[in-house]
Amino acid sequence: MIISIWNIRGFNKPIKHSAVLNFHRENKVDILGVLETRVKSNKARKVLRTSFNRYSAYCNYNKHNNGRIWLLWNPMTTKVDILEEHAQVVQCNVKHLVTGMSYYFSVVYGSNNDGIRKALWSSMTQDCGPDDLTGSGCDFTWFNKHEAATRVYSKLDSILVNSNWAQQFTQTTAHFLSPGISDHSPAMLSFHDNDMPKRSFKFLNAWLDHPDFSKIVVENWKGNIQGNPMFRLMSKLRNVKHGLRKLHTDHFANINQRVRDKREELAQCFQCLKSSATSAVLIEQEQTLSK
Template sequence: MYKATMALVQSQDWFYISVVYGFNKPVERRLLWNDLRTLYGLLGSDAWLLLGDFNSIRTLSDRVGSVSFDGIAAHEFNSCLEDIDMEDMASKGFLFTWTNRRGGLGFVKSRIDRALINSRWQVQYPESEAVFQAPGMSDHCPIVVTILRQQSRRIPFKFFNFWMSHDKFSSLLDNAWSGVVHGNPMVALSHKMRNLKFLLKDFNKEFYSDIQKRVSLAKEELDTLQCQCFSLPFDPALHEMEKASLLRYTTLVSAEEEFYK
């Protein structure tokens, strides 16, 4: 037995949800497995979520208690899921989703409730998840599915003027521009610009990553040297170190200010 519903997301992406309740007897569940195979052929390549009480486990580890393991029934369930391109959705909460609520030797708990997705769903909603919550008054855990689109992590490239004040910037620029690139001038320019972008990213990571921490450490170093200069006012080497430290600190502060603009 199953119930199927269909929804439209953001006016463009269709997905299907089928809610399942499997019969208790393995022989009767074979009709469900065949119906799911037929439904798979009708849905094509659209995203599909299949969830509910399948009344069947997939592996021996899906059950704890006195009931014996039906390997044939598990094989039929797994074969169906393989045929319809379904895998368990990423999940949290209770592993075993049903219990007979008996104590002692008669206690049984099983993972017979599942949220399953096809490969198209994984591509379309890679950050979705199922949470199996506490059963409360029921003997089954309720399933709460959260559907999230993958958030774009692409950060646009940004050129910072403070890079040009670094003493290694000129040599980096020369290295990027001196390489030989074959092709017409526009192709050569495009390749060199792309190469420069990668070099600048590494350059920024080496000298300016975690800018707040770098500013904090530079300030600590400057404070220490200035205290020493007050204690030893006639030490020229110490004053030169204080000057260099002040330059590093002011450079990093300027970089931090520009970074957060």
């Protein structure tokens, strides 16, 4: 089971929707808190409907007009009951439908106002006494994306657990990945390997841009197949699938591996920046790989 939090620093652009979807799928995330969306309430429904229609979602627009906190979860593996919401925090009860494990989960995005933020942390500290869960990955979870002379790093993101959590979930670990399209690192809390079933066929949106895509679909669909309507439908779909698999083999083979290689290069770049934070060469490399 995987929990994740990511301050995305603006969530209006489709490229960021795709990045979050890829992150969600590749890491088999069960529930994801997306922070600092900057999406107005009148646009949120469209974003969720077009990009995240396979996920259940909750946004705290009732408490803040910018929807500072979004929750996205996989309804096939996770059940979420919202217990309380504020402008800075959404508290919920989460049940993992595969293992039956349940826990309380709070997603916090503190206010820029010192007094308001301190009041929140004071209240949470009194209620549950959280401690910072030791993590791995990026030492600094935020950077300003400036050039070498003005580059700044800081640890702004944390995963906090209380003593009850530490006693009940002894194998949980925190990991902070490279920021990618954001200026904040996504934070992941893992219970154990989440072995979700894999699909035998996946549709790649990149196929739509290939000049032969429509021709392949039409030619494989229009075959004269005998039998009842359901048999004809399934046969046509199977023929189209075979045609698209050949298209993939001929023109898109290993594209996912190439994307993973680039992301690994970016992650290695951030590792190098940990010891050479103002290196102009590394910063130029990071900016090129982040595009």
